[in-house]
Amino acid sequence: MRPNRVPLNRDALTAPRRWPIRVATTVVATAVVILVLAAAAGGAWLLLRSAVHGAIDSADRGRAVDVADALATQGPQASIELVSEPLSGVDLVRVVTPDGSILAGQVTHGLEDVPALPAPEPGQVVQRELDAPNGADLRVTSVGVDVRGVTLTVDVATDSNRYDTVLAAGAILFLSFVPVAGLATAVFVYVAMGRVLRPVESIRSRVAEISASGRGERVPVPEAEDEIARLARTMNAMLARLDAARTAQVAFVGDASHELRSPLSTLSTMLELSSTSGTPVDVETVDELLLPEVQRMRTMVEDLLLLAKNDERGRPLRREDVDLDDIVLSEAARLRGLEGGGMDGHGIEVAASVEPARLVGDPDALQRVVRNLADNARRHARGRIALRLAVDRAAPSAPRAVICVDDDGEGVPPEQRDSVFDRFARLDADRARGKGGSGLGLAIVAEITRSHGGTVRVADAPGGGARFVIELPVQSVEDDPDDAGGPPIDSG
Known part of the structure; x- marks a missing residue:
């Protein structure tokens, strides 16, 4: 039976960028360590070799100068006695006459045939490298000396091969530890990276286990305060946002289904009744029941379509100069033209006070903001609505337009003032379909206001009821001098 063979992944071998982080880090760290140690070994060998050669040259120079000084004081008859001393680490000591003959000398075996070298001037020291006939690498120091009018040369030489051989053996011994150090580095880095990446693998496996329908599931956070812990906390924050978005989406779909079911049920019931009885729907029923339900739907x-488009790609805004005072005044006039808008079924008193204010934005969207707030106030007001527009110039470089829409209704409880801008969010007291609200108007107000860089909030109206406050950045006073300091316009 042939053993099973693991298929070779040639792409993984030829593309280091595709290697796992653990393998890539191990390979890179090992290669760096090996290269550094090899370079250090080569550099250390060169430095040590240079130091050894320097020591050889220094010893040769000292010996040559000593012999030359003795010749100068004792004369050439003392040359034999001078060079007969033990070599003491050098391999050649000789005294050479001007004609190239050797007056006296002492050499180690194999260096007898070293030729005479050019004679230096008296008192001059010359250092040379010479290849001896026997293959020795000699480092020669020559000193010229004047002895009674005759220039003699003292040569002292040392074979550096034996030192280089020792140095080479040491370098080879040192280099033999480089693979061992590389292997140890590879094992250490591989194990260390495994421990470092273990939380990452734990996070990965946990994320793989999280189902699309899972709620409240989170990835484990390592105890160490490092980048992986920050990654885990970031992922948990992302999962929390996804959970919140999913919850909001489910609630959104449920609320939309609930809100659309009522008008559809009314229409379906009336049509089925007309079909069963064979009696056509009268005009009064169409005007008072069917058309309002169709308009509401x-x-x-x-x-819903507007909010969906805003969620998908952000609300596209036109960029035009908009006079907010004209929008507020037009909405006040529209409210006055409506009949019987109050909670008690009677007309509503509408008051408006505006200052000139201009900004760059989408006029239709801003018109819808004010209209939604005005309609919301009309549904809840007992007898009075107040619209106010002022410009807050506390920061001259960034003035803000403040739009206040007040009603004298029940108001909004403080604990519900943040959630009132959620989609399909309506107060418990406002669940009656007869009031005509769908729970989307204030959500649209919040979306459009944020897209214009503004804020919206709920407060208490001075005379009781609710006050909706919108703040929008407007052009500075210097940009629009015609509107600067204009008196407020009161109507009502």
Whole structure:
């Protein structure tokens, strides 16, 4: 039976960028250690060799100068006695006459045939490298000396091969530890990277186990305060946002289904009743029941479509100069033209106070913001609505337009003032369909206001009821001198 063979992944071998982080880090660290140690060994060998050669030259020079000084004081008859002393680490000591003959000398075996070298001037020291006939690498130091008018040369030489051989053996011994050090580095880095990446693998496996329908599932956070712990906390924050988005989406779908079911049920019931009884629907029923339900459903679908587009790619805004005072005044006039808008079924008193304010934005979107707030106030007001527009110039470089819409209704409880801008969010007291709200108007107000760089909040109206406050950045006073300091316009 042939053993099973593991298929060779040639791409993994030829593309280091595809290697796992653990393998790539191990390979890189090992290669760096081996290269550094090899370079250090080569550099250390060269430095040590240079130091050894320097020591050889220094010893040769000292010996040559000593012999030359003795010849100068004792004369040439003392040359034999001078060079007969033990070599003491050198391999050649000789005294050479001007004609190249050797007056006296002492050499180690194999260096007898070293030729005479050019004679230096008296008192001059010359150092040379010479290849001896026997293959020795000699480092020769020559000193010229004047002895009674005759220039003699003292040569002292040392074979550096034996030192280089020792140095080479030491280098080879040192280099033999380089693979061992590389192997030890590879094992250490591989094990260390495994421990470092273990939390990452734990996070990966946990993420793989998290199902699309899972709620509240999180990845483990390592105890160490490092980059991996920060990654885990970031992923947990992302999972929390996804959970919140999923919860909001489920609630959104449920609320939308609930809100659309009522008008559809009304329409379906009336049509089935007409079909069963064979009696056509009268005009009064169409005007008072069917058309309002169709209009309510149409408005709700348009609002849902607007919010869906805003979630998908952000609300596309036109960039035009917009006079907010004109928008507020037009909405106040529209409210006055409506009949019987109050909670008690009677007309509503509408007051408006505006200052000139201009900004760059989408006029239709801003018109819808004010209209939604005005309609919301009309649904809840007992008898009075107040619209106010002022410019806050506390920061001259960044003035802000403040739009306040007040009603004298029940108001908004403090604990519900943040959630009132959620989609399909309506107060428990406002669940009656007869009031005409779908729970999307204030959500649209919040979306458009944020897209214009503004804020919206709920407060208490001075006379009781709710006050909706919108703040929007407007052009500075210097940009629009015609509107600067204009008196407020009161109507009502």
